[in-house]
Every structure is written in C-alpha cells, then in structure tokens.
Amino acid sequence: MTTTQGNLASLSRFIFRAPRWYSSVGFALLIAAMTGVAAFDSRFIFEDAWEGLFYIGLPTVAASVFTPSVDRTLGGQLSRNQASLLALACELVTIAVLTVAAIVAVLTPLGQSFVVDALLVALASIFALRLFVIMAVSRQRLPVAAAAASIQTVSAALLLFIYSGTMRYLEFGGGPVARAFLFRPDEAPARIAAMQYIDPGKFALLGVLCLVYAGGVWLFLTVIDQPWQRSLGVSVLDFVRGFIGHVAEGSHELETFFEDIGEEALVPVSVLSVRRPEGSEKARFVLPMLHPGPMGDIGGGNLPRRIAEQADGLAFPPHATAGHDFNLVTEREVETVIDTATAAYQRIEYDDTATKSVQVESGEATMTGQAFGDTAFLASTFAPQFADDVEYAVGLSAISEARTDGLNDVMLADAHNCNNGLEGDDLGHVVPGSKRSFDMIHGAGELGTRLATASRHPFELGVAWDETPWEPADGIGPLGIRVSVFDVAGQQTAYVLIDGNNMVPGLRDRIVSRLDTVDQAEVLTTDTHIVNTMEAENQVGDAIPESDLVALIADLIAEAKADLEPVEAGMETETAEVTVFGNDRTEMLASTANAAVSMGAPLAGAIITAALSVSVLIFFVANL
Numbered sequence: 001m002t003t004t005q006g007n008l009a010s011l012s013r014f015i016f017r018a019p020r021w022y023s024s025v026g027f028a029l030l031i032a033a034m035t036g037v038a039a040f041d042s043r044f045i046f047e048d049a050w051e052g053l054f055y056i057g058l059p060t061v062a063a064s065v066f067t068p069s070v071d072r073t074l075g076g077q078l079s080r081n082q083a084s085l086l087a088l089a090c091e092l093v094t095i096a097v098l099t100v101a102a103i104v105a106v107l108t109p110l111g112q113s114f115v116v117d118a119l120l121v122a123l124a125s126i127f128a129l130r131l132f133v134i135m136a137v138s139r140q141r142l143p144v145a146a147a148a149a150s151i152q153t154v155s156a157a158l159l160l161f162i163y164s165g166t167m168r169y170l171e172f173g174g175g176p177v178a179r180a181f182l183f184r185p186d187e188a189p190a191r192i193a194a195m196q197y198i199d200p201g202k203f204a205l206l207g208v209l210c211l212v213y214a215g216g217v218w219l220f221l222t223v224i225d226q227p228w229q230r231s232l233g234v235s236v237l238d239f240v241r242g243f244i245g246h247v248a249e250g251s252h253e254l255e256t257f258f259e260d261i262g263e264e265a266l267v268p269v270s271v272l273s274v275r276r277p278e279g280s281e282k283a284r285f286v287l288p289m290l291h292p293g294p295m296g297d298i299g300g301g302n303l304p305r306r307i308a309e310q311a312d313g314l315a316f317p318p319h320a321t322a323g324h325d326f327n328l329v330t331e332r333e334v335e336t337v338i339d340t341a342t343a344a345y346q347r348i349e350y351d352d353t354a355t356k357s358v359q360v361e362s363g364e365a366t367m368t369g370q371a372f373g374d375t376a377f378l379a380s381t382f383a384p385q386f387a388d389d390v391e392y393a394v395g396l397s398a399i400s401e402a403r404t405d406g407l408n409d410v411m412l413a414d415a416h417n418c419n420n421g422l423e424g425d426d427l428g429h430v431v432p433g434s435k436r437s438f439d440m441i442h443g444a445g446e447l448g449t450r451l452a453t454a455s456r457h458p459f460e461l462g463v464a465w466d467e468t469p470w471e472p473a474d475g476i477g478p479l480g481i482r483v484s485v486f487d488v489a490g491q492q493t494a495y496v497l498i499d500g501n502n503m504v505p506g507l508r509d510r511i512v513s514r515l516d517t518v519d520q521a522e523v524l525t526t527d528t529h530i531v532n533t534m535e536a537e538n539q540v541g542d543a544i545p546e547s548d549l550v551a552l553i554a555d556l557i558a559e560a561k562a563d564l565e566p567v568e569a570g571m572e573t574e575t576a577e578v579t580v581f582g583n584d585r586t587e588m589l590a591s592t593a594n595a596a597v598s599m600g601a602p603l604a605g606a607i608i609t610a611a612l613s614v615s616v617l618i619f620f621v622a623n624l
Contacts, residue, residue: 024088025060025061025084028057031092033049057091060088060090063086063087063152064083064088067148071138076134077137078138090126098115098122101117101119117202121612123210126152127210128217130152131145131214201622205619216610216611221236232585234257241253242255258298258581261329263580263582263585264579267322267337267576269574270572271345272375272377273348276567281313282463283314285411288307289326289392290337291325294529299328299331301528302331302530303317305499307341310338316495317526318413318497319525321391321392321395321396321398321414323390325581326392328578328580343574347574348570350570351570353373354459354486354569355451355454355488356457357488357493357519362442362446363438365382365436367440367444367446368520370488371452372570372571376409377410378412378413378444379414382418383509384505384506386419387416387436390414391429391430393432394432398412398440398445404452407452409572411573415524417503418503418505418506419505459566459567460565461564461567464556466555466556470543475542476498476499477531481552481553481556482556483497485557485564493519493520496557500539501529502540503525504539511523518561
C-alpha cells in the first residue's frame with residue numbers, strides 16, 4: 001500500500017453500517033418528543049411531547065416510509081434503512097437550526113419572523129442534503145431525484161400550511177370543509193399559534209430557496225465529477241453509490257464500478273499438495289498471485305476463505321507477492337481462480353522426499369524455504385523492518401531467480417508480517433528498482449541454489465487449526481490460525497499462518513523467539529481484507545492480547561507435532577486469465593479520490609456560503 005492509497009484507506013474511520021430502519025425511526029421520534037417538551041408550552045408535559053412528535057417527528061416518519069417507495073418507483077435503489085437514517089439526519093439538522101434561531105430571536109430584536117425565516121432555510125437545506133444523497137445512491141437525474149428528496153420538506157411545509165393561519169388567505173367562501181381540514185391555527189401548540197400565520201409568500205420563498213440549493217448541489221456534483229471522468233472515464237457517483245451500498249447494506253454494487261476500470265491479466269496459480277501414502281490429502285498450500293482486496297468480500301477480499309473451502313486437506317492460502325493493482329474486480333473472478341487451482345491440483349506428481357528448511361538473509365530480506373522433490377516453497381519477510389505489499393513484477397523476478405536446474409517450480413509467499421499501519425510517509429511498498437526488491441530477488445536466488453543442491457530425505461507433516469475466539473473486528477478472519485510442521489531428518493520447521501492483514505511491529509519476531517520447540521519457524525498472514533471492512537488498519541496484535549496469541553500458537557504447534565506422519569508432496573502451477581484493477585489503476589483511483597476529498601470540503605463550503613448569501617438577499621428583497 002502506497003502513501004496515497006493509505007490516505008484513502010484512512011477514510012474508513014468514517015464508515016459505519018446503517019442501522020435498521022425501525023431504530024432510526026424510533027430514535028427520530030424520541031428526539032422529536034424531547035424537542036416538543038423543550039419547545040412547546042401546553043398544560044401537560046405529555047401533550048408537549050405529543051406535539052413534538054406531530055410537528056417534528058411526523059415529517060421524519062413520512063420521509064422514512066415514502067422515500068424508498070417513491071425512489072424505487074422512479075428507478076432508484078434507496079433502501080428503507082438508508083432512507084430512515086437520512087430522514088433522521090435531516091431532522092437533527094432542522095432541530096439544530098431552529099435551536100440557534102430561537103436563541104438569536106430571544107437575544108436580539110429579530111423576533112419570531114427570524115425563526116420562521118430560519119425554518120425555511122432549514123427545510124431548503126434538508127432538501128438539498130437529501131437531493132445530494134439520493135442522486136449519489138440512486139444515480140438519478142436531478143429532476144427525478146427531486147421527487148423523493150422533497151418528501152420531508154413538503155411534509156413539514158404542509159403541516160405549517162394547515163396548522164397556521166395561512167389558509168385564511170386562500171379561503172374563498174369560507175367553506176366548512178376547508179375550515180375543518182385545512183385551517184386549524186387554534187389547534188396548534190401555543191408557541192406555534194403565537195405566529196398566527198405564515199404569509200403565503202413565505203412558501204413561495206421556500207420554493208425559490210429549494211431551487212437555489214438544488215442548483216448548488218448540481219454545481220458541486222458537476223465540478224467534483226470532472227477529475228473522475230477525465231482520469232478514469234467513470235462518474236464519482238458510481239463509486240459513491242457502490243461504496244455506500246457496501247458499507248451500509250453489504251451490497252456488491254461497488255464491483256460494477258471496479259469492472260468498468262478493470263483490465264485483463266494473466267496470473268500464476270500455484271498449488272502445493274501434501275498427501276498420505278495411501279492418497280488422502282493432508283494439507284494444501286494454494287497461492288494465486290493476486291491481492292485479496294479491495295475490502296470485505298468485495299472482489300477478492302474473501303479470497304483466502306474461498307480457497308480454503310475447496311481443499312480436501314487443511315488449506316494454507318498465504319499472501320502472494322502482489323499489490324492492490326491485482327485485486328479481483330468481482331467475486332465472480334474468484335471462481336476462475338478456484339477452477340485454475342483445481343486444474344493445477346489434478347496435474348500434480350508427488351515425491352516422497354524433501355530438504356531440510358534453509359534460511360538466508362539478503363539485506364533487509366529474510367527468506368525461509370525448503371524443497372519437495374524438484375519444487376520449493378519459499379516465504380519472504382522484511383521483519384523487523386516495516387513492509388507492506390510486494391509488487392507483482394518483483395515477485396515474478398524473485399521466482400525466476402529462485403528457479404535453477406534443480407528446481408522446476410517455486411511457490412513464493414509474502415509473509416506480510418510486520419508493518420506500522422498507516423503511519424509515516426513510506427508505508428513499505430516493495431516496488432521494482434528499490435533496494436528491497438533487489439534484496440528479495442538476490443535472496444531468492446541464493447535460497448534456490450542452496451535448496452537445489454541440498455540432500456533429500458523422507459519427511460513427515462503434522463497440521464493443526466483453531467478458528468480462535470477472535471472475530472474480524474479483532475483482526476482475525478474466519479480461517480483463524482493454521483500450523484504446519486515439517487519434520488525432515490530430525491529437523492522440524494513450523495509455518496504459522498494467521499488469517500489477518502499484516503502484524504504490528506515486532507510481534508512476528510517475538511512469536512518466533514518463543515517457539516523453541518521447533519528448529520525453524522516463520523509466521524505468515526493471509527492479508528485477508530475481511531478484517532478491514534470497518535477499519536483501514538486492524539492488524540494482528542492491534543486488538544488481541546499478545547500473550548494469548550503466543551500461547552495459542554504454541555499449543556497448535558504441540559498439536560501439529562503430535563500429528564506428524566509420513567507424507568509425500570508435489571507442486572504444479574497453472575495460469576488464470578482474470579480481470580483485476582490493472583496497472584497503476586489503484587494509485588490513480590486513490591489519487592483521484594484523495595483529490596476529490598481535498599477539494600470537496602472547500603468547494604462545498606464555498607457553495608454553501610454562496611447559497612446562504614443568496615438566501616439572505618432573497619429575504620431582503622422579499623421584505624422590501
């Protein structure tokens with residue numbers, strides 16, 4: 001992950017799931033009742049609460065109930081949960097504006113007329129807010145989105161129209177039906193009745209304000225969308241709609257956006273299978289050169305779990321040498337990867353000999369691995385230095401360097417086990433041409449040479465697995481912790497695979513130093529992005545006690561050693577044709593999004609200031 005991508009990822013602190021619609025509505029009614037007690041002045045407190053529910057809560061309920069149906073009728077996709085949360089937010093905006101206006105009216109000579117004007121501004125403001133959200137989520141044109149966006153504003157205005165004296169100006173002939181249903185100022189609460197009426201011209205002003213604010217929304221979206229259209233050929237609203245749908249509802253609409261910017265790629269998929277002599281599989285290491293992102297279960301975010309579900313033996317899906325440019329664009333692409341892995345597995349030829357594990361250091365890179373017949377498994381780490389993803393080209397070069405006359409195939413895993421999160425200017429991305437890339441390439445070459453010439457011996461394997469008591473919120477995915485222990489001529493090597501996204505600095509080294517019951521050990525993570533749905537960092541060790549983690553790993557190694565039995569192994573690699581983000585697309589997306597965020601706040605502030613200035617001018621002209 002680069003610094004630019006890190007800046008974008010850090011925005012995840014603003015992500016939350018939309019509550020269920022009835023929770024939003026319930027909270028809105030509670031706030032409305034409390035506001036009624038504070039604002040109205042009747043004989044009984046429960047009557048005040050009821051009036052608050054009626055005048056403040058009712059428009060919110062109307063917006064919660066009718067907005068989804070109107071929006072979907074017009075071709076949108078706003079959910080009931082999203083609509084209720086939006087209505088609640090707009091209610092809070094209205095209450096905040098009226099509270100400030102009431103304080104100003106008490107402390108200044110502006111009086112009740114200022115409160116009415118502030119109310120009109122609040123109603124126009126929530127219309128603009130709703131219009132922006134509905135256009136973003138439903139991708140509707142402005143005139144179409146305005147129908148659903150206006151529900152809360154129209155509902156509130158209609159109540160004012162009926163329960164103030166406004167109808168008196170529209171009463172021709174004084175019919176009893178009109179008086180019975182459309183003119184009830186005497187039934188309004190004391191403080192609203194004190195207004196007596198709202199001049200019909202005020203409602204015309206409200207309409208003008210709504211037009212002005214809608215123009216502001218259109219201008220904001222048009223300006224903010226230009227960088228996306230020029231650089232990526234897509235609309236920012238497509239990204240916003242998919243992003244909101246994923247974080248608020250768990251939908252996969254974001255994949256449609258990623259498909260539009262994706263590129264075709266050929267990626268190696270390597271499978272190392274270890275089986276018992278009678279033929280039953282004991283363990284399977286599967287490594288597609290892809291990145292398990294971008295988030296949650298979008299694209300390949302859940303790739304490790306999907307791979308693990310296909311293995312007969314205990315599956316080990318470590319992290320490959322690939323960055324975010326090699327995220328799968330849709331979950332459908334995972335099926336292609338699985339099919340390719342299955343094809344590779346079916347072509348495997350097994351060998352009953354292996355080498356002892358060898359560890360070499362090359363600059364900042366530490367490479368650990370061992371050969372199985374004429375194939376080899378390698379794991380690379382830069383611990384105790386900070387590092388994140390290894391670029392695809394660097395990994396391919398290292399694999400090529402590791403292949404020698406004695407090794408026909410090599411599986412290279414990025415241990416991905418030491419990072420400092422999003423801190424600092426350099427997040428540890430290993431790119432072509434960097435010193436670290438050459439450290440890794442040279443280390444792979446030296447390790448490959450030593451493994452190719454090392455003596456082979458019959459070997460044993462023991463495995464163990466624990467789902468752990470921790471959840472994705474704790475930094476541990478559904479695969480938990482998996483341990484494999486290879487015993488070759490008395491040397492025992494443990495590979496510990498944790499279903500998480502990187503590890504806090506120093507944790508890998510402390511774990512390895514305490515695993516003194518084996519001769520060699522390496523700790524790897526899957527880089528699953530299931531743990532990053534709600535938080536950009538959330539590394540292994542951020543939330544869980546280190547002592548508990550180390551104790552569990554030690555128990556699993558003891559269990560794996562007790563499970564040792566003679567085995568044979570083999571490896572094959574097939575190539576999958578999939579659609580990924582594409583070269584530099586992730587950086588371009590992150591840069592464009594960061595630029596939009598950077599310019600969005602000042603632009604929104606300028607438009608809001610201009611809209612409020614126009615509002616003041618409109619009120620000034622109207623009162624002349």
